[in-house]
Amino acid sequence: MHSFTDFFSFSNANVVYVVLGMICINASSALVGTFAFLRKRSLIGDAVAHSLLPGICFGYLVAGEKNPVLLLAGAFLTGWISIFLVDYIVRHSRLKQDTAIGVVLSSFFALGVVLLTYIQKTGSGNHAGLDHFLFGQAAAITRDEVSLFVVILVIILTVVVVFYRQLVLLSFNPEYAATIGLPVRLFEFVLTSLTVLAIAAGIQALGVILISALIITPAAAARLWTHNLKWLMLLAVVISIFCGVTGAYISYARTAMPTGPWVVVTLSLITLGSICFAPRRGFVSRYYIRRKNSRKITDENILKTIFKLPGFQNQDTELTFTRVNLTEIRPFDTKELHRGIDRLIRRGLIQKSGDDFVMTTSGRKESARIVKLHRLWEQYLLRRTRIDTDHVHSGAEAIEHIITPEIEAELERELGIKGIPEDDY
Amino acid sequence: MKQDIHAIEVHNLTVSYDGRPVLWDIDFNLECGKIIGVIGPNGSGKTTSLKAIMGLLKPSSGFVKIFGKSLDEVRDRVAYVPQRESVDWDFPASVLDVVLMGRYRGTNLFRRSNKTDLEIALQSIAKVGLTEFKDRQISQLSGGQQQRVFIARALAQQADLYLMDEPFVGVDAATESAILSLLQEMKNQGKTVLIIHHDLQTVSDYFDYLVLLNTRLIAKGEPHEVLTKENLSNAYGGQLTLLSKIVDLIRQNEFPVREKGVDL
Amino acid sequence: MNDFFTILTASIVAINCALLGVFLLLRKMAMVGDAISHAVLPGIVIAYYFSGEKGSVLLLVGATLSGVLATFVIDLFSRKARVQGDAAIGMTYTLLFAVGMILIATLMQGNADIDQECVLYGDIALVNMDKIIIDDNLYIGPRALYTELVAGLVVFGSIIVGFKGFKLLSFNEDFAKSVGIKTSRWHYYLMGLVALTTVVAFEVVGAVLVVGFLIIPPATAQLVTHKLKAMLVWACVFGVLAVIAGYMAAVYFNVSITGAMVTVSGSVFALVFGIMRLRRSKSAKSVIAAEI
Numbered sequence: 001m002h003s004f005t006d007f008f009s010f011s012n013a014n015v016v017y018v019v020l021g022m023i024c025i026n027a028s029s030a031l032v033g034t035f036a037f038l039r040k041r042s043l044i045g046d047a048v049a050h051s052l053l054p055g056i057c058f059g060y061l062v063a064g065e066k067n068p069v070l071l072l073a074g075a076f077l078t079g080w081i082s083i084f085l086v087d088y089i090v091r092h093s094r095l096k097q098d099t100a101i102g103v104v105l106s107s108f109f110a111l112g113v114v115l116l117t118y119i120q121k122t123g124s125g126n127h128a129g130l131d132h133f134l135f136g137q138a139a140a141i142t143r144d145e146v147s148l149f150v151v152i153l154v155i156i157l158t159v160v161v162v163f164y165r166q167l168v169l170l171s172f173n174p175e176y177a178a179t180i181g182l183p184v185r186l187f188e189f190v191l192t193s194l195t196v197l198a199i200a201a202g203i204q205a206l207g208v209i210l211i212s213a214l215i216i217t218p219a220a221a222a223r224l225w226t227h228n229l230k231w232l233m234l235l236a237v238v239i240s241i242f243c244g245v246t247g248a249y250i251s252y253a254r255t256a257m258p259t260g261p262w263v264v265v266t267l268s269l270i271t272l273g274s275i276c277f278a279p280r281r282g283f284v285s286r287y288y289i290r291r292k293n294s295r296k297i298t299d300e301n302i303l304k305t306i307f308k309l310p311g312f313q314n315q316d317t318e319l320t321f322t323r324v325n326l327t328e329i330r331p332f333d334t335k336e337l338h339r340g341i342d343r344l345i346r347r348g349l350i351q352k353s354g355d356d357f358v359m360t361t362s363g364r365k366e367s368a369r370i371v372k373l374h375r376l377w378e379q380y381l382l383r384r385t386r387i388d389t390d391h392v393h394s395g396a397e398a399i400e401h402i403i404t405p406e407i408e409a410e411l412e413r414e415l416g417i418k419g420i421p422e423d424d425y
Numbered sequence: 426m427k428q429d430i431h432a433i434e435v436h437n438l439t440v441s442y443d444g445r446p447v448l449w450d451i452d453f454n455l456e457c458g459k460i461i462g463v464i465g466p467n468g469s470g471k472t473t474s475l476k477a478i479m480g481l482l483k484p485s486s487g488f489v490k491i492f493g494k495s496l497d498e499v500r501d502r503v504a505y506v507p508q509r510e511s512v513d514w515d516f517p518a519s520v521l522d523v524v525l526m527g528r529y530r531g532t533n534l535f536r537r538s539n540k541t542d543l544e545i546a547l548q549s550i551a552k553v554g555l556t557e558f559k560d561r562q563i564s565q566l567s568g569g570q571q572q573r574v575f576i577a578r579a580l581a582q583q584a585d586l587y588l589m590d591e592p593f594v595g596v597d598a599a600t601e602s603a604i605l606s607l608l609q610e611m612k613n614q615g616k617t618v619l620i621i622h623h624d625l626q627t628v629s630d631y632f633d634y635l636v637l638l639n640t641r642l643i644a645k646g647e648p649h650e651v652l653t654k655e656n657l658s659n660a661y662g663g664q665l666t667l668l669s670k671i672v673d674l675i676r677q678n679e680f681p682v683r684e685k686g687v688d689l
Numbered sequence: 690m691n692d693f694f695t696i697l698t699a700s701i702v703a704i705n706c707a708l709l710g711v712f713l714l715l716r717k718m719a720m721v722g723d724a725i726s727h728a729v730l731p732g733i734v735i736a737y738y739f740s741g742e743k744g745s746v747l748l749l750v751g752a753t754l755s756g757v758l759a760t761f762v763i764d765l766f767s768r769k770a771r772v773q774g775d776a777a778i779g780m781t782y783t784l785l786f787a788v789g790m791i792l793i794a795t796l797m798q799g800n801a802d803i804d805q806e807c808v809l810y811g812d813i814a815l816v817n818m819d820k821i822i823i824d825d826n827l828y829i830g831p832r833a834l835y836t837e838l839v840a841g842l843v844v845f846g847s848i849i850v851g852f853k854g855f856k857l858l859s860f861n862e863d864f865a866k867s868v869g870i871k872t873s874r875w876h877y878y879l880m881g882l883v884a885l886t887t888v889v890a891f892e893v894v895g896a897v898l899v900v901g902f903l904i905i906p907p908a909t910a911q912l913v914t915h916k917l918k919a920m921l922v923w924a925c926v927f928g929v930l931a932v933i934a935g936y937m938a939a940v941y942f943n944v945s946i947t948g949a950m951v952t953v954s955g956s957v958f959a960l961v962f963g964i965m966r967l968r969r970s971k972s973a974k975s976v977i978a979a980e981i
Binding site for chain 3: 443468476479480481497500503504505507509511512513516517518519522523526530532533534535537564565582592
């Protein structure tokens with residue numbers, strides 16, 4: 001716990017750099033990652049990330065030291081070349097995109113490994129820390145690098161804010177964008193450059209292999225929570241920053257721990273959580289929706305069955321019935337029938353009187369409504385399709401539960417029927 | 426030959442994709458020895474119906490019988506011709522390689538193709554008029570020739586029922602007439618062919634029987650019965666807006682298309 | 690002699706990878722292969738932790754399973770959780786690889802057998818340390834060579850016996866199903882073979898660079914031939930070529946052996962690609978010239 005207060009009091013200048021660095025890196029990559037995700041080009045990030053390694057080594061060889069600007073420039077260069085090569089291979093051969101990505105990323109990465117071992121073995125100058133680029137060490141972020149990351153974030157933010165509408169159009173429908181005169185290739189170039197820039201900034205903390213998670217995962221996780229693009233971006237950025245700082249803290253608290261893996265693991269945990277708990281799309285809420293549906297179906301089936309009881313049409317006398325009366329007409333599952341009737345009593349559609357049940361006025365209305373919906377749908381099927389009459393009933397059986405008042409009104413209008421249709425199949 | 430056995434019986438078939446019913450309560454019987462067309466607008470579930478009949482998609486309710494039996498019992502008597510675009514024609518294979526695949530079965534995968542297989546494959550290639558191309562790589566064929574390769578592969582299966590997904594799409598006139606005369610020949614041999622088709626102009630010339638789909642079965646019968654103004658406007662004329670609204674509601678609310686325990 | 694055994698071992702790695710890579714490529718699953726090779730890492734570390742040795746059967750089985758698990762998780766993500774396909778691949782392999790790295794940092798502290806470097810490029814230079822000596826003094830090669838040979842027999846045998854199945858699965862899965870072939874069994878069998886191969890190759894070439902062996906030689910082969918059997922042969926040729934030339938280059942420049950092999954492999958791809966482009970544009974030009 002000691003390290004926790006140490007870390008989050010930000011009394012240590014290094015900690016400040018690390019946290020600031022992680023915020024910039026993760027915000028940058030989550031922003032460009034959202035567009036990559038929307039363009040279904042998530043794995044391009046993978047190719048770029050692996051391809052940065054030789055660029056970094058070139059940068060080092062040219063500078064003779066760990067000069068952040070030169071390393072970044074080298075990384076940017078090879079990253080860009082890799083994207084260009086993937087596109088070139090796909091366009092000029094019968095190889096598919098994922099094959100091209102695989103070829104380019106492993107070739108470049110291998111070249112990087114060769115250069116890295118070359119640098120290590122020739123042993124000239126201070127090459128310590130180059131291998132941080134492999135697995136990421138957030139603690140090694142320096143003040144100079146933080147200023148660089150801030151600049152990168154500002155560039156990315158500016159472009160995204162200024163050209164927001166163009167970028168959205170490009171991601172959503174590039175063909176249409178071209179027809180209305182958007183310089184598609186230019187914006188593709190811009191977007192690609194931003195992606196390479198964000199990844200190049202991030203490898204210091206995440207390492208070349210895991211950085212692609214920063215591009216892919218935040219957007220994928222955020223997508224489960226919202227349909228709105230602006231919220232999607234914001235949420236992706238927030239999730240990513242949270243995980244970045246968590247990862248940085250863990251590797252600060254236990255020096256043997258590399259940062260990258262922990263960032264990725266927290267990111268993945270959040271994604272898994274989203275898959276389970278996100279509203280509407282999550283497993284849990286889908287389970288609840290289904291349960292609600294099946295209860296609704298049972299309740300309404302009970303009401304429909306009550307409609308068929310001999311006394312229903314007689315409005316003046318009280319309609320009493322037992323469970324057996326109902327099961328004689330429709331085979332209900334005993335447990336479900338019990339629970340359904342309990343729910344209907346709570347809704348005030350049925351009243352209990354001794355061992356029997358009595359229909360209330362609102363209950364009668366509801367019964368009639370369900371039957372009406374069922375028969376309206378039967379009529380619709382007959383009118384619009386050549387359905388065999390012996391299939392009409394079963395075809396309408398599930399649908400009466402889902403017809404909304406608006407659709408009910410439209411059905412009445414389209415079929416020209418008022419009230420409950422006479423015909424019953 | 427027993428006349429009362431249908432080539433295909435489809436009973437209350439419902440197939441959902443991602444919670445959305447793509448095919449809904451489809452019900453029809455198809456007689457043997459006919460050329461049958463499946464028509465309907467784009468996205469109306471034509472391909473889905475073929476895949477469901479062929480057991481490639483699991484229906485959420487309903488069932489299919491072929492020659493009165495379950496598919497697994499009569500699989501050797503059914504040949505399936507997928508859409509041409511569904512495969513990568515850059516695949517390293519020759520015409521003969523692909524047509525020989527028509528002789529593959531779940532049971533003979535581990536033995537080499539024998540002489541009979543080879544003969545049947547060569548005959549099938551000859552029937553579609555590709556003998557001079559038999560060693561050509563499939564990537565170097567025209568669209569029409571590729572379609573003929575697929576049909577030759579189906580012929581090599583020596584089936585009694587053929588299911589073809591859009592065989593006339595993107596083919597040249599020569600291929601179209603070649604396929605048509607093959608169809609006549611197959612019909613004369615008592616085979617049944619079910620074809621997905623999109624061109625309403627030609628349907629009444631090509632088919633003995635039609636199935637008109639738009640998520641639901643709109644109509645079935647002989648061409649003159651099916652191709653009425655009312656049916657066509659129901660299927661193509663945007664008359665089914667309510668149906669598609671219901672379909673959307675079903676998907677959004679994770680609603681079951683069919684209640685459990687409801688008899689078919 | 691040591692050089693010979695190293696090259697021989699790496700060549701068998703290359704052949705195993707090339708054979709399976711051809712089918713991965715044709716199934717458009719090159720990146721799934723990439724994902725599997727990263728995803729075997731946690732399996733390797735855990736199994737190693739419990740068994741304490743590299744060559745154990747437990748390690749082989751455990752790690753292979755974790756590779757197959759990866760394909761299963763990718764499937765689950767994309768089908769059940771409705772995450773788009775390539776995002777699902779990226780998420781799965783980064784997660785499993787990250788877990789592997791964390792396990793190395795916690796369980797393997799101070800253990801030289803499995804560390805970060807060996808994950809990256811394997812211990813090909815150390816392959817000869819673990820010798821098999823019979824009759825007290827007859828050295829018949831490193832243990833890794835024999836592990837590779839056994840894996841090679843499994844891969845080679847499977848492809849010979851299941852050639853028709855793999856071919857049909859790769860060309861037209863729906864059709865395969867329609868003639869009654871259980872395609873999902875074939876699919877997981879292929880994925881299992883890929884996982885097994887990457888696990889076995891781990892100690893020789895590492896978990897990351899093995900992708901270069903899986904994808905680049907088959908991709909090069911696809912450029913030069915239109916025939917499946919020829920593609921398999923060419924992929925093996927390109928793979929072995931890269932191993933030999935890469936080894937010599939690595940020794941000459943004193944750099945990572947595995948890195949050099951894959952770099953050479955990539956260069957061969959670039960060379961072949963260039964030649965094919967040149968030939969095509971030449972023939973195109975001559976056609977135009979003839980028309981004029």
